[in-house]
Amino acid sequence: MKTHSREVQVFVRIRPTANFARDLIECLPDGQTVNIYHRKNSKKLQDSRKRQLSSCSFQLEGVLQDVSQEEFYTRVCRRVVLGALDGYNGTVMCFGQTGAGKTYTMTGSTESYKQRGVIPRALQEVFQEVEKRTEHAFNVHLSYLEIYNETLVDLLSSLRGSSRQSPHSMVVMEEPERGVLIRGLSLHPVHSEEEALNLLFEGEMNRIIGSHALNRNSSRSHCIFTVHVECRSRTLSDAKYVTSKLNLVDLAGSERLGKTGSEGQMMKEAAYINRSLSFLEQAILALADHRRDHVPFRQSKLTHALKDSLGGNCNTVLVANIYSEAAKIEETAQIKKLEKDVQMLKEELSLCNTLANRPSITYESLSEAQLAEIHSQVQRYLAGSLENISIVNITQVHAVFAQFKLAVQEQEQKVTAQLRQTYNLVKKDQSANTAAIKEWDIGSSTEDVEAGSISVPKKNAPRPISTKAKTKKLSEKQNQSKRRGQGSPVSRKHLESASKSKLHSVQTPEREHESQEPDTESQDTQEPPASEPFLTASPPTKEQAFELFKVGQGSKINLILKDNKAVLLERRSLLRQLSEEVNTAKREIDCTTATLQQHRELRGSQGQYLVMENEPPLQEAEITLLMQLRELKAVYRQRYEVLRDIKAEVNYCEHLVDQCRVRLLTGQFSTYLYFFLSQLRAIIAETINNLERSEESVIHVCVTEFESWYKKSFLVHEQELDLTMEESPREEEDAEKGILPDEPSSESFYNARYRTLKREQQGAGPYSSAEELFWAEKTSPNSTCYISEFDVQAEG
Numbered sequence: 024m025k026t027h028s029r030e031v032q033v034f035v036r037i038r039p040t041a042n043f044a045r046d047l048i049e050c051l052p053d054g055q056t057v058n059i060y061h062r063k064n065s066k067k068l069q070d071s072r073k074r075q076l077s078s079c080s081f082q083l084e085g086v087l088q089d090v091s092q093e094e095f096y097t098r099v100c101r102r103v104v105l106g107a108l109d110g111y112n113g114t115v116m117c118f119g120q121t122g123a124g125k126t127y128t129m130t131g132s133t134e135s136y137k138q139r140g141v142i143p144r145a146l147q148e149v150f151q152e153v154e155k156r157t158e159h160a161f162n163v164h165l166s167y168l169e170i171y172n173e174t175l176v177d178l179l180s181s182l183r184g185s186s187r188q189s190p191h192s193m194v195v196m197e198e199p200e201r202g203v204l205i206r207g208l209s210l211h212p213v214h215s216e217e218e219a220l221n222l223l224f225e226g227e228m229n230r231i232i233g234s235h236a237l238n239r240n241s242s243r244s245h246c247i248f249t250v251h252v253e254c255r256s257r258t259l260s261d262a263k264y265v266t267s268k269l270n271l272v273d274l275a276g277s278e279r280l281g282k283t284g285s286e287g288q289m290m291k292e293a294a295y296i297n298r299s300l301s302f303l304e305q306a307i308l309a310l311a312d313h314r315r316d317h318v319p320f321r322q323s324k325l326t327h328a329l330k331d332s333l334g335g336n337c338n339t340v341l342v343a344n345i346y347s348e349a350a351k352i353e354e355t356a357q358i359k360k361l362e363k364d365v366q367m368l369k370e371e372l373s374l375c376n377t378l379a380n381r382p383s384i385t386y387e388s389l390s391e392a393q394l395a396e397i398h399s400q401v402q403r404y405l406a407g408s409l410e411n412i413s414i415v416n417i418t419q420v421h422a423v424f425a426q427f428k429l430a431v432q433e434q435e436q437k438v439t440a441q442l443r444q445t446y447n448l449v450k451k452d453q454s455a456n457t458a459a460i461k462e463w464d465i466g467s468s469t470e471d472v473e474a475g476s477i478s479v480p481k482k483n484a485p486r487p488i489s490t491k492a493k494t495k496k497l498s499e500k501q502n503q504s505k506r507r508g509q510g511s512p513v514s515r516k517h518l519e520s521a522s523k524s525k526l527h528s529v530q531t532p533e534r535e536h537e538s539q540e541p542d543t544e545s546q547d548t549q550e551p552p553a554s555e556p557f558l559t560a561s562p563p564t565k566e567q568a569f570e571l572f573k574v575g576q577g578s579k580i581n582l583i584l585k586d587n588k589a590v591l592l593e594r595r596s597l598l599r600q601l602s603e604e605v606n607t608a609k610r611e612i613d614c615t616t617a618t619l620q621q622h623r624e625l626r627g628s629q630g631q632y633l634v635m636e637n638e639p640p641l642q643e644a645e646i647t648l649l650m651q652l653r654e655l656k657a658v659y660r661q662r663y664e665v666l667r668d669i670k671a672e673v674n675y676c677e678h679l680v681d682q683c684r685v686r687l688l689t690g691q692f693s694t695y696l697y698f699f700l701s702q703l704r705a706i707i708a709e710t711i712n713n714l715e716r717s718e719e720s721v722i723h724v725c726v727t728e729f730e731s732w733y734k735k736s737f738l739v740h741e742q743e744l745d746l747t748m749e750e751s752p753r754e755e756e757d758a759e760k761g762i763l764p765d766e767p768s769s770e771s772f773y774n775a776r777y778r779t780l781k782r783e784q785q786g787a788g789p790y791s792s793a794e795e796l797f798w799a800e801k802t803s804p805n806s807t808c809y810i811s812e813f814d815v816q817a818e819g
């Protein structure tokens with residue numbers, strides 16, 4: 024079989040129905056042509072139906088009507104699967120309206136072996152080939168990706184060994200050596216068909232449960248099941264690994280917005296689907312057009328993820344699933360008609376452009392070079408070195424706006440970064456909290472948990488204080504006592520020193536890490552409880568937690584808060600004294616001014632005027648008063664200036680105290696977190712105890728069973744045993760699993776299916792942690808083999 028073809032192959036699969044719309048769908052005997060008739064005007068449609076219809080004819084690789092799953096796989100997919108084992112990337116993709124049979128084709132029935140779809144068959148084929156091709160060593164890995172509203176979801180993140188990624192941390196990337204890869208998507212090694220089927224069914228279950236949990240329709244997402252194959256020759260010692268990918272894609276159902284009457288979330292989903300399908304169509308059309316040098320892959324996550332598995336050196340098969348009932352056909356024909364309209368309009372536009380002497384304008388998506396040019400133009404325009412940006416069509420307008428948006432975002436990020444750097448309080452606060460959480464977490468490592476021994480954090484031994492720290496602490500104490508002594512009398516010297524020292528006597532919270540060790544007194548009396556086990560029955564009240572935090576993890580910031588509060592109080596009392604002094608000086612000025620005025624009025628009433636300049640003659644008393652006034656005013660001005668400084672200082676201190684408070688409060692969160700971690704550890708420890716107990720009881724049951732078997736076999740007389748009553752446990756189990764006695768190849772399928780059902784019954788959700796899954800499997804008596812498989816897998 025030729026396992027590689029450069030062409031994109033398109034097949035149609037028609038979903039069987041009792042109401043086959045014969046007058047709308049016509050499959051020609053060549054098995055490769057399908058004509059679809061579309062109503063011109065449904066209201067006028069009466070007797071002469073065909074005259075009222077316009078037709079679209081599709082020439083394809085194959086039209087498959089009423090074919091079995093097996094025949095479909097053999098005719099359409101087998102070549103692509105074998106190609107992947109020969110080193111060619113391959114993609115089989117089903118598209119079509121909702122309910123047309125995409126999932127049936129791709130996954131098939133999980134209940135029935137005969138009705139299984141392309142993916143289980145491909146997995147069977149892969150492992151059969153791996154066994155056959157003994158001259159090669161193969162490594163097979165699987166991944167299962169869902170794309171919902173342009174968000175990437177890992178459908179196998181629930182499995183042991185894979186860390187669950189937030190959807191936003193998953194990104195489609197390209198690497199020169201490895202091609203397209205999805206950062207954050209888990210890859211699982213598999214060594215047999217059954218292991219691979221386990222993962223397929225697990226992913227399917229996660230898809231269904233995930234869609235329920237998030238209230239979204241599972242058929243509104245694209246799913247890419249990928250088989251990653253690595254192959255190396257066993258005979259050639261210098262042979263390199265050949266890697267290939269086989270993507271089995273179940274696309275979201277296409278649906279017209281008007282037809283479904285979509286609103287809200289459905290409308291949004293439909294818009295995302297239509298957009299990504301339209302980008303996929305553009306990419307495939309561009310691939311099929313050999314004159315095109317640019318294929319727009321990066322427009323959607325779907326096309327980007329499939330970039331190196333479509334066209335070119337890959338085997339690409341598109342399967343158009345059609346629902347062959349009259350009501351459903353219209354949509355298929357409608358799309359074709361719209362495509363024709365678009366093409367005609369494009370041609371008209373190009374004609375208009377030629378007539379208007381603008382022949383170079385195209386309406387295709389922009390190439391990367393064109394996008395780069397627009398980017399450069401926008402940058403130059405913003406920098407002022409370019410006056411106009413040349414735009415000839417709407418696509419360019421969109422691209423220019425997108426570049427502007429990007430520039431604004433970049434600018435915003437720059438400004439935010441600068442602000443953060445300037446006012447580094449927020450950042451440091453955050454990092455301090457994170458550090459606090461980390462510090463608490465050190466108490467019990469994941470290794471401890473995995474090893475089954477949950478250790479509670481040990482009490483911290485009191486940390487020795489270094490000589491340097493001691494000296495620093497002593498000098499700080501001296502400084503503090505000096506500061507406290509500075510409160511009253513308000514001499515000019517004092518005022519100056521108070522003003523000068525204002526920024527050194529208070530501590531900003533971000534200087535916390537530079538700050539000295541807590542005082543010996545408080546350290547002696549208060550053990551830092553950051554390392555206390557806190558294994559209490561119920562979490563403490565917020566107030567209690569806050570008190571604990573203040574003397575524990577938050578002790579440093581609490582000390583700073585206390586210091587700052589002390590400085591604030593001292594400054595406030597200074598401010599009060601200064602205010603009083605300023606007011607006294609003011610009163611004295613007013614009083615002296617009034618006395619001076621009285622003197623003048625008295626002299627005026629006695630008629631003692633100097634002829635010169637109409638001014639009363641200055642008597643000695645008045646001169647003294649005037650000099651006093653000048654002095655008082657000088658004092659007033661000087662005090663007032665100091666008062667202003669101290670007032671600013673008080674404001675600053677208030678601000679710092681507020682910051683310390685905020686930090687203490689945010690620190691409370693860490694305390695709470697710590698409590699919950701402690702509780703969680705306690706619960707895990709108890710669960711492990713329970714498991715150990717149940718393991719013991721299982722061993723006990725086994726021993727009892729053994730004893731009874733021993734008695735039966737060796738101690739009880741042979742005639743007493745009715746051997747015909749014994750059932751073969753293997754047959755019993757097979758019957759329960761649904762394995763067909765005459766189809767031994769179905770064993771892996773039913774084993775995997777049975778295991779998934781068991782997990783489902785046990786209520787294992789899609790987001791169970793690795794440990795949860797592990798213990799669920801371990802405690803399930805029927806799934807011992809599953810654990811060992813996963814152990815092998817983990818080792819692999």
Ligand SMILES: Nc1ncnc2c1ncn2[C@@H]1O[C@H](COP(=O)(O)OP(=O)(O)OP(=O)(O)O)[C@@H](O)[C@H]1O
Pocket residue numbers: 037038039119120121122123124125126127128241242274275276277344
């Ligand atoms: N070729 C077929 N033979 C028998 N039954 C089929 C066939 N194709 C589809 N069906 C049945 O039609 C129903 C809808 O099919 P399916 O769920 O695969 O549609 P879909 O295109 O995946 O829809 P959606 O886009 O909503 O996911 C299912 O019950 C399936 O079993």
